Amino acid sequence: MLRDETIQRVLKFRDDRDWRQFHTPKDLAISLSLEAAELLELFQWSGADLECPGNRDKLREELADVLSYCILMADVCGLDLDEIMNEKVTKNEAKYPVEKARGNAAKYTEL
Numbered sequence: 845m846l847r848d849e850t851i852q853r854v855l856k857f858r859d860d861r862d863w864r865q866f867h868t869p870k871d872l873a874i875s876l877s878l879e880a881a882e883l884l885e886l887f888q889w890s891g892a893d894l895e896c897p898g899n900r901d902k903l904r905e906e907l908a909d910v911l912s913y914c915i916l917m918a919d920v921c922g923l924d925l926d927e928i929m930n931e932k933v934t935k936n937e938a939k940y941p942v943e944k945a946r947g948n949a950a951k952y953t954e955l
Contacts, residue, residue: 846911854915876914879906941955
């Protein structure tokens, strides 16, 4: 769980370096996508799509990069992370009711 002080630390890091001026939604979306691709790359050729053998430290680093860009994007766009996550979970609860979705990987349109 991300604590508010962690979020504030990410924002302070940006602000101390006067980088907000470079953080447009477009550029943050691009950076977020690139970092997510770096996270995905850890699983490339792994032999098993459920494992990341020997790369736990790199996994932690790439996931932190993704989360950092999510924090920065939410800040620049004036979005509250708790609010948007709770709204999304509420929508997903309606799309994927437990009685239909439990143990089933099908998309909600196929349940």
